[in-house]
Amino acid sequence: MRFSYLEHVEREILPTIEILWEISRTFHGDSDAYVGEYYQLIRELAEHHRGQTEHEKLTAICRAFYRELGFSEAPESHLSAKRILLDRVISYRTGLPIAMAVLLQEALAYAGLQAELVDFPGYPLLRCDDDQRSYFIDPCNGRLLENEQVRERFSELTDDGHDFAWELLVGAEQKTILVRYLTDLKHAFIQDRAFANALTTVHMLLTLLPNDPYEIRDRGYVLEELDCPQAAVDDYQYFVEQCPDDPSAQLLRLQLETWAAPQPILH
Structure with a gap:
């Protein structure tokens, strides 16, 4: 499988949002209708708040995104692809962070505000800077977090050995965002037992992370679920060779030995 829109991510040629629209189109033929609807909504939102100061605009767009447009955090405790793929998030008005x-971020951009995704522990935050300070936005509800709230959240979600530093809260590279997004999508498809779609997502990840042993291991699992045992064996064998000390390699080694053992003939 080839995904041309993922092949030049290192150079960040395409905007991240455009790549995510393409990912949605891969799985749904009606994506463009939802994309068009969304851009109509955020154009109207930007027009409504024209002429405000940057801070007024920031708070107004964040509030309107959740109250007027009706977006909210996904209610389920388990992953589902419809809460990650952007076209379905627009349709259902609810999604993962x-x-x-x-x-x-795109709604803010249409209002003339530049926001960056920060690869924060737990889930990403948005960062919006002006001349005097930085604002951090919780994408679950649009709240602007105070500096102390950001620091406390970091401490709660990291090991004791990680020291907080504001230098960590920089905008993430496009590749980092896409790997995080596609990893969530892969796990969601597996949860949904949509293994053909999970396989497509693993191939997307391997476009970004060629020969990554963990993605190849996961491809083996998906292939096993799709009744392609020989292809799964090849992927599991690669993982075991590349990561012999990984705890999962021990289990896979036993599984490979079981598969390789001659099966009794029943008469």
Whole structure:
């Protein structure tokens, strides 16, 4: 499988949002209708708040995104692809934080505000800078977080050995965002037992992370679920060779030995 829109991510030629629209189109033929609807909404939102100061605009767009447009955090405790793929998040008006962050980022951009995704522990935050300070936005609800709230959240979600520093809260590279997004999508398709779509997503990840042993291991699992045992064996064998000390390699080694053992003939 070839995904040309993922092949030049290192150079960040395409905007991240355009790549995510393409990912949605891969799985849904009706994506463009939802994309068009969304841009109509955020154009009207930007027009309504024209002439405000940057801070007024920031708070107004964040509030309107959740109250007027009706977006909210996904209610389920388990992953589902319809809460990650942007076209379905627009349709259902609810999604996981990374999807909400990207959509809110685009709404802010249409209002003339530049926001960056920060690869924060737990889930990404949005960062919007002006001349005097930085604002951090929680994509689950649009709240602007105070500096102390950001610091406390970091401490809660990281090990004791990680020291907080504001230098960590820089905008993430496009590749980092896409790997995080596609990893969530892969796990969601597996949860949904949509293994053919999960396989497509693994191939997307391997476009970004060629020969990554963990993605190849996951491809093996998906292939096994799709009744392609020989292809799964090849992927599992590669992982075991590349990551012999990984705990999952021990289990896979036993599984490979079981598969290789001659099966008794029943008469």
